Amino acid sequence: MGELNMELFVADAFTTRRFSGNQAGVALLGEADFPEEGFMRALAGELKHSETAFVRRTGEGSFHIRYFTPAEEVDLCGHATIASFTVLRETGAIGPGTYALHTRSGDLSIQVGADAVWMDMAPPADGRSFSEEEQAELYAAYGLSLADRPEGLAAQAVSTGLLDILLPVRDLAALERAEQNEGEVTRLSERYGVVGVHMFCPHTPDAAAHCRNFAPLYAIPEEAATGTSNGALVYYLYRHGLVELDKVYTVVQGEKMGRPSMISAQVILKDSQPFVKVGGPAVTLVRGEIEL
Numbered sequence: 001m002g003e004l005n006m007e008l009f010v011a012d013a014f015t016t017r018r019f020s021g022n023q024a025g026v027a028l029l030g031e032a033d034f035p036e037e038g039f040m041r042a043l044a045g046e047l048k049h050s051e052t053a054f055v056r057r058t059g060e061g062s063f064h065i066r067y068f069t070p071a072e073e074v075d076l077c078g079h080a081t082i083a084s085f086t087v088l089r090e091t092g093a094i095g096p097g098t099y100a101l102h103t104r105s106g107d108l109s110i111q112v113g114a115d116a117v118w119m120d121m122a123p124p125a126d127g128r129s130f131s132e133e134e135q136a137e138l139y140a141a142y143g144l145s146l147a148d149r150p151e152g153l154a155a156q157a158v159s160t161g162l163l164d165i166l167l168p169v170r171d172l173a174a175l176e177r178a179e180q181n182e183g184e185v186t187r188l189s190e191r192y193g194v195v196g197v198h199m200f201c202p203h204t205p206d207a208a209a210h211c212r213n214f215a216p217l218y219a220i221p222e223e224a225a226t227g228t229s230n231g232a233l234v235y236y237l238y239r240h241g242l243v244e245l246d247k248v249y250t251v252v253q254g255e256k257m258g259r260p261s262m263i264s265a266q267v268i269l270k271d272s273q274p275f276v277k278v279g280g281p282a283v284t285l286v287r288g289e290i291e292l
Helices: 037-047 078-090 132-140 172-177 182-192 227-239
Strands: 005-013 022-028 052-059 062-068 097-103 106-112 117-120 125-129 156-159 163-168 196-204 207-215 220-223 248-253 261-270 273-280 282-291
Touching: 005 078, 022 037, 022 078, 037 052, 037 062, 052 078, 062 078, 078 106, 078 117, 078 227, 078 273, 078 282, 132 163, 132 182, 156 227, 163 182, 163 227, 172 196, 172 207, 182 196, 196 227, 207 227, 227 248, 227 261, 227 273
Parallel strands: 022 052, 062 097, 163 196, 207 248
Antiparallel strands: 005 022, 005 282, 052 062, 097 106, 106 117, 117 273, 125 156, 156 163, 196 207, 207 220, 248 261, 261 273
16 A cells, blocks of 8 residues: 555534534545555544545545445445535635535535535435335334324435435434334345434424434444435425425434534525535544554
């Protein structure tokens, strides 16, 4: 692989307070090539955060990011993207402005402000729906039943970069008492070809929804903030008439983990099609360097 000097950071995304939000590793490569894939996977495993982003500059206003969980590479990660561009801004590598980002999920636009970073999601796409029997199995994997499903809403696979099963619950009590059977959720995630399950309670007084995210197939039992999943969620809520175009909504996540996160999301029209943007602040916690 040759000699590589890589700046390494840990940042908390979707929060303004350290030790809350969702942690991500951020490795800045400058204009150097990505290191060998096995190294990136091993470093992500060593850091043990749900995702570590490897950030390579490809031009004056363009970047390429690859994202690794402790288990494998994923196409896109919202909170690690927010963390990465916050770190780039705080280190002086970039200033406020709009940047092009290449990911395995596609080419996206990133808007960097003084206090927050906004990112375009991949074009929203509906995946499969689920029969009553399949939905009962999904709820049972969390110790819940169809009685915990809100009226008029059903489980649905949706992607704005990563495909998740959106699983609605009727109240915050059901969200709180849900207890994951990791083996069963891993099996169901493999069966349906999804990253994981994004459980949510809509119509809360303080937010568009409160949610919990589970991706044991990717060695993430539960995650404190997930940009891609909440992009998919806000699109789902828009499709069901529960959010309006152009309005910025807040989704709350991570409370059960003691790491409350506030994710901002918005649905706009782009070329007459609904399009989702997700954003929020981040704070840098750790800075170091790896020499190889």
